[in-house]
Amino acid sequence: xxxETFLAEHRARLTAGLVATYGPEVxxxxxxxxxxxxxxxxxxxxxxxxxxxxxxxxGQTTARGQLRPxxxxxxxxxxxxxxxxxxxxPALEALSEQQRACVVLVHALxxxxxxxxxxxxIDVSTLxxxxxxxxxxxxxxxxxxxxxx
Amino acid sequence: xxxxxxxxxxxxxxxxxxxxDQPIRAADRSLTAGPGVVVDDGAATGLEPDPGVTVPxxxxxxxxxxxxxxxxxxxxxxxxxxxxxxxxxxxxxxIDSTGSPDDRTEAELDGTDEDGLPPDEGETTPVPxxxxxxxxxxxxxxxxxxxxxxxxxxxxxxxxxxxxxxxxELAIPALDDQGDVLIRGVLDELVRLxxxxxxxxxxxxxRLLTDDLTITTAYDPSAxxxxxxxxxxxxxxGDRPDEVALLTIDNRTGAIVAVASSSPTSVLIDGLxxxxxxxxxxxxATLFEQGYHPLDMVSADGPCxxxxxxxxxxxxxxxxxxxxxxxxxxxxxxxxxxxxxVRLGQAAGLNQVATMAEDLGVTTLPDDAGQLLSLPxxxxxxxxxxxxxxxxxxxxxxxxxxxxxxxxxxxxDGTVLYRRDGPxxxxxxxxxxxxxxxxxxxLEENVVGGTGARASLPDGRAVAGKTGTTSGFIDAxxxxxxxxxxxxxxxGDPESTTExxxxxxxxxxxxxxxxxxxxxxxxxxxxxxxxxxxxxxxxPFDGGGRLLEAEFEVEFDG
Numbered sequence: 001x002x003x004e005t006f007l008a009e010h011r012a013r014l015t016a017g018l019v020a021t022y023g024p025e026v027x028x029x030x031x032x033x034x035x036x037x038x039x040x041x042x043x044x045x046x047x048x049x050x051x052x053x054x055x056x057x058x059g060q061t062t063a064r065g066q067l068r069p070x071x072x073x074x075x076x077x078x079x080x081x082x083x084x085x086x087x088x089x090p091a092l093e094a095l096s097e098q099q100r101a102c103v104v105l106v107h108a109l110x111x112x113x114x115x116x117x118x119x120x121x122i123d124v125s126t127l128x129x130x131x132x133x134x135x136x137x138x139x140x141x142x143x144x145x146x147x148x149x
Numbered sequence: 150x151x152x153x154x155x156x157x158x159x160x161x162x163x164x165x166x167x168x169x170d171q172p173i174r175a176a177d178r179s180l181t182a183g184p185g186v187v188v189d190d191g192a193a194t195g196l197e198p199d200p201g202v203t204v205p206x207x208x209x210x211x212x213x214x215x216x217x218x219x220x221x222x223x224x225x226x227x228x229x230x231x232x233x234x235x236x237x238x239x240x241x242x243x244i245d246s247t248g249s250p251d252d253r254t255e256a257e258l259d260g261t262d263e264d265g266l267p268p269d270e271g272e273t274t275p276v277p278x279x280x281x282x283x284x285x286x287x288x289x290x291x292x293x294x295x296x297x298x299x300x301x302x303x304x305x306x307x308x309x310x311x312x313x314x315x316x317x318e319l320a321i322p323a324l325d326d327q328g329d330v331l332i333r334g335v336l337d338e339l340v341r342l343x344x345x346x347x348x349x350x351x352x353x354x355x356r357l358l359t360d361d362l363t364i365t366t367a368y369d370p371s372a373x374x375x376x377x378x379x380x381x382x383x384x385x386x387g388d389r390p391d392e393v394a395l396l397t398i399d400n401r402t403g404a405i406v407a408v409a410s411s412s413p414t415s416v417l418i419d420g421l422x423x424x425x426x427x428x429x430x431x432x433x434a435t436l437f438e439q440g441y442h443p444l445d446m447v448s449a450d451g452p453c454x455x456x457x458x459x460x461x462x463x464x465x466x467x468x469x470x471x472x473x474x475x476x477x478x479x480x481x482x483x484x485x486x487x488x489x490x491v492r493l494g495q496a497a498g499l500n501q502v503a504t505m506a507e508d509l510g511v512t513t514l515p516d517d518a519g520q521l522l523s524l525p526x527x528x529x530x531x532x533x534x535x536x537x538x539x540x541x542x543x544x545x546x547x548x549x550x551x552x553x554x555x556x557x558x559x560x561x562d563g564t565v566l567y568r569r570d571g572p573x574x575x576x577x578x579x580x581x582x583x584x585x586x587x588x589x590x591x592l593e594e595n596v597v598g599g600t601g602a603r604a605s606l607p608d609g610r611a612v613a614g615k616t617g618t619t620s621g622f623i624d625a626x627x628x629x630x631x632x633x634x635x636x637x638x639x640x641g642d643p644e645s646t647t648e649x650x651x652x653x654x655x656x657x658x659x660x661x662x663x664x665x666x667x668x669x670x671x672x673x674x675x676x677x678x679x680x681x682x683x684x685x686x687x688x689p690f691d692g693g694g695r696l697l698e699a700e701f702e703v704e705f706d707g
Binding site: 011012013015016019020024027028031060061064065082083084085088089092103104107108109110111112115135138139142 | 154155157158159160161162163164165166168169170171172173174175176377378381411
């Protein structure tokens with residue numbers, strides 16, 4: 001597979017994972033660096049089982065190099081988008097990286113648990129744990145009662 | 150499940166997706182490359198990337214992207230790789246990701262979070278950071294600096310004429326405030342050595358960007374990558390105030406071969422922190438140089454109190470402790486006993502301890518250090534690189550060299566503006582080889598059986614070192630060396646000297662995280678390097694037995 005083909009299929013999800021974890025600004029930059037790294041090292045990566053997962057971690061290393069991400073609150077959203085709870089962005093920021101990545105990928109960006117787990121290179125049961133604990137912590141921060149179905 | 154929270158998250162996701170040019174929501178994705186998928190990294194021609202080609206790092210459309218590239222800048226920082234006798238191939242920067250969860254050390258399995266469950270660390274294998282090219286231009290440093298801190302760019306008021314600022318205009322403040330750790334270290338050294346006279350850091354940074362200079366450094370990108378990988382692997386994730394940093398010196402030359410930090414900057418290069426117990430080996434060096442012996446004895450009882458004759462009891466210096474009887478210098482080193490070391494400092498003479506510290510390259514002692522009863526406990530601030538340089542002196546038989554990054558500076562015509570040679574390169578014998586060997590032996594034992602146990606390396610090679618923790622868990626150090634390299638590891642909050650470190654899953658004593666990171670890094674660093682022992686010491690059991698006493702000890706009146 002050429003790197004271009006790989007990118008066509010995986011670039012969006014790689015960006016999604018890093019944006020989910022680090023916010024739109026840092027996440028996109030980290031994704032760009034990961035893409036550049038992938039381009040440089042495609043020879044080695046192409047034979048891996050999960051190169052997208054590897055590049056996600058490369059992006060993480062880049063993103064972590066920043067002391068304080070500029071935040072998870074997107075700037076200047078377009079008009080016409082639904083409003084969301086203002087406390088949500090700081091509450092997401094307070095989660096651990098893994099919890100945030102899992103919660104945002106699954107519940108904000110609508111990914112299947114299988115796809116999210118694959119990108120983050122963890123198994124689905126671990127992902128489920130992170131999602132549940134992340135949601136619990138968000139509820140506590142936002143003082144939301146669980147709605148029993 | 151709360152339907153309100155899920156609806157909020159969905160709305161959040163819509164706003165995120167609006168900010169990102171990739172289709173990041175599952176509902177928006179297409180699985181085939183369509184016209185909406187932008188591949189702008191040079192691979193659009195469909196050709197396979199050539200591994201030999203240097204790839205410009207492109208930054209995606211974000212506020213920090215103003216056409217910043219790794220320019221073919223006029224300035225080159227050439228990496229010379231000054232490691233003598235190093236057997237492993239340099240420059241690749243990659244490490245074997247062979248670690249599996251089962252291989253994790255006990256240190257990493259320590260601790261649970263507040264729910265009683267294992268901490269949220271991923272089970273993934275460690276990943277090296279993107280390779281640094283082996284030729285680093287100042288423009289690279291500027292781009293790295295700007296990528297680390299896009300706020301520097303964003304906060305700039307727009308120019309009245311609407312013209313985009315140049316790379317130089319953006320880079321110089323960025324280099325000065327948030328520059329890559331290496332670039333900052335180089336700048337600091339050039340200023341300190343007055344290579345360009347009395348020019349300030351900003352003026353030197355400006356010169357680097359505009360003149361056609363070649364700067365040869367001792368920086369080793371593969372060591373650097375290993376250091377960064379160890380930090381990334383073991384330092385907890387997330388937005389946190391603490392920094393963990395590593396700095397490595399080649400013992401034979403005094404060269405700084407790597408500086409890595411979990412922050413964009415590092416306290417180790419230009420900060421000053423209290424070393425705590427990491428100062429104690431300097432007391433040992435003073436004692437042994439005077440002819441004292443590891444089996445000389447000293448009281449390890451505590452609590453203890455000390456006062457100068459003209460001081461009243463209110464001014465007495467008190468140190469906590471427990472009744473532990475009379476022990477050998479060796480034993481109190483292994484337990485890092487504070488009362489014992491305050492006594493030892495006086496037995497050696499505090500003026501002599503201060504002089505020894507200065508001989509070992511510590512330049513930050515206050516003028517009254519020779520009167521400071523607390524000096525042996527590391528209350529005076531030190532620079533991390535200097536501390537590493539002191540320990541490197543124990544490692545190499547007693548020759549001190551000021552730690553350095555810059556080997557040579559030449560201009561466009563090849564005229565040498567600066568070259569490191571002469572006495573600075575040769576170093577100065579500040580301890581006898583026997584003293585150095587004795588200190589190394591004490592600290593080697595400290596790794597085997599003392600507080601430095603997490604630093605022992607799996608291949609069993611000789612490792613020596615000392616932990617240091619400042620009271621209130623403000624700083625945690627591990628300074629350790631093999632015959633080849635000395636590395637200092639530091640953990641703390643670079644912006645606070647009052648807030649204790651808090652790490653879920655780790656205790657913050659110096660024996661914890663810094664030591665574990667030191668061990669992980671040095672395990673990789675020494676692959677391919679022949680195992681060496683420290684020089685033999687005189688028979689450790691031949692001698693000793695004298696009781697060392699503290700001149701200024703007074704009755705503890707609790």
